[in-house]
Amino acid sequence: MKLRPVRPGDEREYAGVITSIHGDEGVDPAVLQAVWQREKRLPQNQGRYLILEGRQTCGYAFWTRPADWAAGPVKAANVNVRMIPGRQSAQDFAWILTQMETAAKSSGADVALAVAREDDDFHPGALAACGYRVDRLSRSWRLNLSDRTAELLLARSSARKDMARIGIEIRSLDDTADESIWRDLYGLAAETIPDIPSTFSEAIPSFEDWLARMHEPGVFVDRIWTAWRDDSLVAYTYLVYRAAGDVSTAYTGTRKQFRGLGIARAVKLESIGQAIELGKHSITTNNDLENAAILHINSTLGYQPLPGLVTYVKSLTS
Known part of the structure; x- marks a missing residue:
């Protein structure tokens, strides 16, 4: 070979x-x-x-x-x-x-x-x-949209009311999003990437690299869902709609001081509802087993487990 x-x-x-x-x-x-x-x-x-x-x-x-x-x-x-x-x-x-x-x-x-x-x-x-030895295990999930359409859309409607009561506005981006919006999103990504459970710190990409990923095929501006308190971005999520394979969750992040209020669940429900309205049948995601908050959200929304991913590690210095 x-x-x-x-x-x-x-x-x-x-x-x-x-x-x-x-x-x-x-x-x-x-x-x-x-x-x-x-x-x-x-x-x-x-x-x-x-x-x-x-x-x-x-x-x-x-x-x-x-x-x-x-x-x-x-x-x-x-x-x-x-x-x-x-x-x-x-x-x-x-x-x-x-x-x-x-x-x-x-x-x-x-x-x-x-x-x-x-x-x-x-x-x-x-x-x-x-x-190589086992380092971490993450769980993969699939949400069947066809079987749970009515339930998920009802949950989205309920979440909208919950967010309105606590002064959170949820909206998707549009093609007029200027650089300041992208800078806000990048700032939130840079703030929340270190919170992803990991044995080794994950490098934060440069703004240019991150922005290039946000414009790759399958990422649509109007399918990026954001949550705001007044003029401050507090959370965002988006799905990737690739030409091949499942629609998949790419990223979800919430500022620390706004966690525990149901905001991540609310923006995820907006992206799920949009996928249903676009005729998609399922969504996949993958999360580290130590990410208890997201695992709980997945469970309550009806995601079903798939074979997980195992991360292996080996020292290159010994």
Whole structure:
């Protein structure tokens, strides 16, 4: 087997490999194109490859590091190797993963993080054999909109009344949103990202990188829901409507002093109601098992558990 760096035009093949590994995982090639285009500005911060055996593509591999390391004593990079069932080899997996680790270490990383689905027959064991240990478990969920339409729309109506009583206005953005609005949203993201449960601090992206993600395919301005107290932004959430795969929750954040008032639930219900009105049938999300507040919201809204994601960690300095 050999590695070939991805290049423009590989997006559909790369996406096809992902679906070949897990048929319920769809990736929009247009999103891959946008991500790769953004990453070209800092090529020293990542490497993405197709795994080839002869002329056949049988997997993909990557390593990535943030543009700026997160605050803290440990610098964590993401690595992974995914191989199509029937072409999986523990020996090849280990060799390719070593290449990703070496590149990540050369970029300054102290540890490598790799994510696997808990229901995968090959991937978790292959990571363990390469010296990785379990770090965290997150839970994936799916909300069936078709079965709960009336209940969810009623909950949205009730939440609107609750928010009005405490002086919270909920509204979606529109195409006239100026830079000050985007700056407000970015400020809230930067404030709440450190609150996401994690063993290693998550790096806060630059405003430019964050804004580019907010304009990737599948993100629509009028589907970003915000909550305001007077002129102050207190919460926001949005779904990603990709051309392939489920509609999924991308982010939800609430200022600390406004938590516990039902605001996150209210903005999520607006995004859910909008998805129903747009004819969508389900929404997926993923949350760390220590994120008790969001897990409680998911449970009360009727989300059903799916196979979760396991984050593995390995030191690159020992």
